[in-house]
Amino acid sequence: MPSSNITIAPLTPSSSPLYAAVRHESFKQTLNYILYAREPSQASLDQVAENVAKDIETKPNYFYFLAKDSEGNACAGAKWQFNGTGKDGMEVGERSWEEVERELTVPEGYKESDPRVWKAFFNMLNGAKREILGQRPYLILQTLVTHPNHERKGAGSALLRWGLEQADAKGVETYLEASQIGAPLYARYGFQPVKDLVFDLRDFGYDGPEDKMRQVFTLMIRSPQGKVGSPA
Template sequence: MPDNNLTVSLLKPDEAEQYMRIRHAAFKHDVNKILYFNQPEPSQATLDHVTRDIADGIAEGIFYLKCVDTTTNEIIAGARWRYVRPNDTNSTARTWEEVNAELTIPEPYTESHPEVWHAFYKLFNETKKKQMGTRPYWVLDTLVTHPDHHRRGAGGMLLKWGCAKADEAGTEAYLEASEMGEPLYQRYRYEPVEKIALDLRRWGGEEEIRWTVMIRPAKGSN
């Protein structure tokens, strides 16, 4: 059961740095090894860049959420949700031009290995395109809980928010789950559809990082 002291609401732009710190701590053992391949820790300049990207995303309409412990007013977890839908509100499907325009690759950080960076984004982009095609959907880009606050129900609360939005819109929901996160998503009707991996040993790294692509069917579908 979720902790009664936890609440979920939209992140504010001036809270972007707190979200960034949680994301950095949560990704330390997997995604950070991709994003910051060339050195163990990113520079402060890079962390500032990530913080600006989060604040800019909020301004652009991306749904960044926070989970707050009301006993301390501390943000302990966060999520990044987006509604991917046609530009034409009367259409039930996106055009392929819209699909391709959404699947971009941002500029790598100073600490990134350009080939690793591009391989990571290419893998995720091509998988989304293959699995979702031109259909509208809600996507959970990121779900992060600070390691000091695991098993309090924060992740489930943040996940439930987006699932409700997808149900309201009558669409599927999409995500790439870490091996640790997969059981949580299954409890919210996400179904595994594909296994994907990025083998960092190709570039001198130490491991292969794996994800399970999961799709939650639209409400009322079989």
């Protein structure tokens, strides 16, 4: 359970910079090595916030949340996405391949991104979704981030539970790409590993610590269940 000092609320466009800041701090030692070839500029961090704000305003199947402490500090954030059928992608039912491919695009990178790395990484993730999920509708946890100064306060679990309750209500699977640090948490909430993907920056000529250059992502699925309880 989250600390009584933690509150969870839908993210608003005006609060998107807070979400972007938490994401950046959370990814510093892991995913940022893939997303950026060098330290991102403030302009790139602003671009993250602008993209999030645009999602909130234009994509009804995207759901962003922000956790704050009693002093109003942003602690954690989550991005959920429902991939269904229909005009807004919100209907439960088998998707056409056109609908599937519409969600499997490579997003625009940042000024500091290496285009080779960026394209290869997102093509790897998209290929796995195509292979594993096919035309089935599902809810995906695109992002779950906690600021390093606010870990182990239950904010991440609270953000996770929101999506699981939605998936159970719709009777659809939940999918995610877990870091090796995050995988045990997801397993406690009923996620099962499907396969591991390995992305090695040394394949693109980079050099550095093993845990930064070679990152493993465990693809996990959770079948719809009854009421979401405490983790096992």
